Amino acid sequence: MTTLFFDEMHDADAKTRPHYGPFETWARGLSPDVMVRKRAEADLAFRRLGITFAVYGEEAGTERLIPFDTIPRIIPNAEWKTLRAGLKQRVKALNMFLDDIYNGQDILRAGRIPAEEVLDNAQFRPEMRGFKVPNGIYAHIAGVDVVRAGAGEFYVLEDNLRVPSGVSYMLENRKMMMRLFPELFAHQKIAPVEHYPDLLLETLRAVAPAGVDDPTVVVMTPGAFNSAYFEHSFLAQQMGVELVEGRDLFIDHDAVYMRTTRGPKRVDVIYRRIDDDFLDPQVFRADSMLGVPGLLKAYRAGRVTLCNAIGTGVADDKSIYPYVGEMVRFYLGEEPILNNVPTWRCRDKDDLRYVLDHLPELVVKEVHGAGGYGMLVGPGASKAEIEQFRAVLVAHPDKYIAQPTLALSTCPTYVESGIAPRHIDLRPFVLSGKEVSLVPGGLTRVALREGSLVVNSSQGGGTKDTWVLENGHAEPHR
Amino acid sequence: MLSRTADHLYWMARYSERAENLARLLDVTYQMSLVPHDPETERNSWNAIIALNSLELAYSKRHDEVTASQVLHFMVRDETHPSSIYSCLRAARENAHAVRGTLTAEMWETINETWLQLRDQSFDEIYAGGVAAFFDWVKQRASLLRGAMFGTMLRDEAFQFIRLGALLERADNTARILDVKYHSLAGAQQSQGDDLVDANDFYHWGALLRSVSAFEVYRKVYRDVITPERVAELLILREDLPRALHSCMEGIVRILEKVRNSRSDETVRRAGQLFATLRYGRMDDIFARGLHAWLEDFINSIGDLGARISEDFLVGA
Incomplete structure (x- = not known):
């Protein structure tokens, strides 16, 4: 076992960590062909259930399975408690930041963040200035990407406050593990995650426009060809609410209605899984067929709540990311619990010089990029790739940031040659409504290619079930 | 309920039903053709299937003559026009996919699996396996879907x-x-x-x-x-x-x-x-x-x- 990376299951002396003990004992008693059979069963079930994602850039309508790995990622209870506290703190501060910059802008006047970084940011939406959203919550659903580095410490990699996806895989992975290996769950206290849809619905109902007692909530999807369509449909079904597309909605006197078989029905809260740009062709992209003309006006009039709010992208932008620690200190008067990864902003001349000098060691990311497209992982790149990227970087420095290549922790994973360590990350889902809550765990993504640090499903990543172990006594899962 | 959802469900059902009825009709015509009779009568019975679905033009664009195997290919596996069993089951699945959250898991899995199984079969494979067996399969899948619906749906x-x-x-x-x-x-x-x-x-x-x-x-x-x-x-x-x-x-x-x-x-x-x-x-x-x-x-x-x-x-x- 290499000691370069922190492995979730084995320590530096290749001994099994205590929290993986029961799992390892169980796994050792299992004959290899049982595992092969179970893995085939999982594949078949996922395909029959149609738990697939569409791949952009391939033949239209191509649906692929996200590879599911049967070795869970296990988090000891004490570590989870720290993570949970850190995540809540962070998301609270981020929401206060959004409320602030779209209203009083205290943090800018206090000089804690350079005003131009915020106001000139392409993700800053002037349309959101000067009106209050319910409870002051902008990012109702946050999918914060967390990784663990060399010494076992956690870092937040990205905050994902726009339309984070993946929670359906968290839920389906758990269901699959319980179906394949019920005995594992009988012998250990693994914190449940199944109540996520309930928590989500509670969160969405809590932020309905003032005066609406029994709000009608809908999930809004770009349509069946979107890569995350399975998830949209899954969440609507699990919450028991309608799954709408833009064409199902219309605005009348600043109120939103959906077209039903019994005539128009008022809509109060829209959990929209569609980007800001496509929401309202009257205000944003005029060519959008996915949105609803007049939606922003209804929203500004306080007649409907959008979750997440418009304009949250400015808070999870990679150029704002370096200031999240400042936000925690400024709004909460606390020290951040979770680490930020040191970040060089290439728009800054000194930072750019450093980045260009150290490209082979760094990860360079597009400021507005997502999904692992358009990034350079220095240590894994060829000389030619690095030179190619250098040219792009010199031409458009303000489009990029750079970070040290984190030694992402590994977890044993089934690969063609057997079981081998592969790099993983973790995306817990933080909900903010009346209060901030999250289910214990999240989605663990795994980079299946040897040595790869890119866990995105679009780049050949897989997923694992994520277990938070409970201590002896039950405790509320919040 | 949402009008669009109702629309998808309605068409999902229409296409499933159409595929089943097509299978029934083709099955009967095929079995009749096995009884000895003159070629004229046989041609008429295959022609009737094309006429029944108002597909004369679409058929004549693709085939010069009317034979059992060509009509069967056209009505079973031809994906270039919307009236074949293949196209109907594809449309049924696409409509179901668009509203899968409204269906019970049993229904969705049945429709999805029907489609996955059909998609992987060429006409030659279907023909070699015996069209009667294929039509039985279509009818069985339709029964299964109906059963899942009656047995599980609110x-x-x-x-x-x-x-x-x-x-x-x-x-x-x-x-x-x-x-x-x-x-x-x-x-x-x-x-x-x-x-x-x-x-x-x-x-x-x-x-x-x-x-x-x-x-x-x-x-x-x-x-x-x-x-x-x-x-x-x-x-x-x-x-x-x-x-x-x-x-x-x-x-x-x-x-x-x-x-x-x-x-x-x-x-x-x-x-x-x-x-x-x-x-x-x-x-x-x-x-x-x-x-x-x-x-x-x-x-x-x-x-x-x-x-x-x-x-x-x-x-x-």
Whole structure:
């Protein structure tokens, strides 16, 4: 076992960590062909259930399975408690930041963040200035990407406050593990995650426009060809609410209605899984067929709540990311619990010089990029790739940031040659409504290619079930 | 419920039902073709299938002559036109996919798996395995879906619109099968100037009844030889035969009463009127009007109902 990376299951002396003990004992008693059979069963079930994602850039309508790995990622209870506290703190501060910059802008006047970084940011939406959203919550659903580095410490990699996806895989992975290996769950206290849809619905109902007692909530999807369509449909079904597309909605006197078989029905809260740009062709992209003309006006009039709010992208932008620690200190008067990864902003001349000098060691990311497209992982790149990227970087420095290549922790994973360590990350889902809550765990993504640090499903990543172990006594899962 | 959701469910049901009825029709035609007879009769029976679905033009663009294997390929596995079993099951699956959250897991899995299995079979494989076995498979998958629906679905609006689509499609399909087959069979009989139902005719009428799973039913009901008039009566006026027009219309009227909204009064009225012609109609009157003319009217009325249902419920305000 290499000691370069922190492995979730084995320590530096290749001994099994205590929290993986029961799992390892169980796994050792299992004959290899049982595992092969179970893995085939999982594949078949996922395909029959149609738990697939569409791949952009391939033949239209191509649906692929996200590879599911049967070795869970296990988090000891004490570590989870720290993570949970850190995540809540962070998301609270981020929401206060959004409320602030779209209203009083205290943090800018206090000089804690350079005003131009915020106001000139392409993700800053002037349309959101000067009106209050319910409870002051902008990012109702946050999918914060967390990784663990060399010494076992956690870092937040990205905050994902726009339309984070993946929670359906968290839920389906758990269901699959319980179906394949019920005995594992009988012998250990693994914190449940199944109540996520309930928590989500509670969160969405809590932020309905003032005066609406029994709000009608809908999930809004770009349509069946979107890569995350399975998830949209899954969440609507699990919450028991309608799954709408833009064409199902219309605005009348600043109120939103959906077209039903019994005539128009008022809509109060829209959990929209569609980007800001496509929401309202009257205000944003005029060519959008996915949105609803007049939606922003209804929203500004306080007649409907959008979750997440418009304009949250400015808070999870990679150029704002370096200031999240400042936000925690400024709004909460606390020290951040979770680490930020040191970040060089290439728009800054000194930072750019450093980045260009150290490209082979760094990860360079597009400021507005997502999904692992358009990034350079220095240590894994060829000389030619690095030179190619250098040219792009010199031409458009303000489009990029750079970070040290984190030694992402590994977890044993089934690969063609057997079981081998592969790099993983973790995306817990933080909900903010009346209060901030999250289910214990999240989605663990795994980079299946040897040595790869890119866990995105679009780049050949897989997923694992994520277990938070409970201590002896039950405790509320919040 | 959302109009678009209802629309997808309705069309999911129509396409599934259509695929099943196509399989039934093709199965019967194929089996009839196995009985020795002249090539002219065989060509006519395959031609009738194309005409039944108004596909003359689409077919002639792709094939020069009418043979069993070419018509079967065209109606079973040709993905370049929307009327083949393949295209129908694909459309059913696409509609289901768009609203999969509204379906129970059992229903969605059935539809999805049907599609996955069909997609992986070439026509040559289907043909080599025996088309009869393939048609049985299509019918079984349809039964499985119906069973999953009746056994697992909440009796809510989603259920009603699925039933509505299935019944409307079935009424249309039964009327068309009867129209085409009745005239080719009864016509042939007359031209022989023979009022006896000979062994060959018996086989043909039996096959028609089997295509709507009504062969044993006929025996049970009439306990007598098969005559064209009784076959027509069975498929039109029986209220207790699930594929008879009367039974379909009864279901349609009942559902329309349940889902009615502020716009649907005229649709409800027209459906009720059409139902009344079956509920209180007599075969003598239908034959007096002429069976073909009567069926044509009926098919048009079903088309009109479909358009009105779409307008009232599925397009949305």
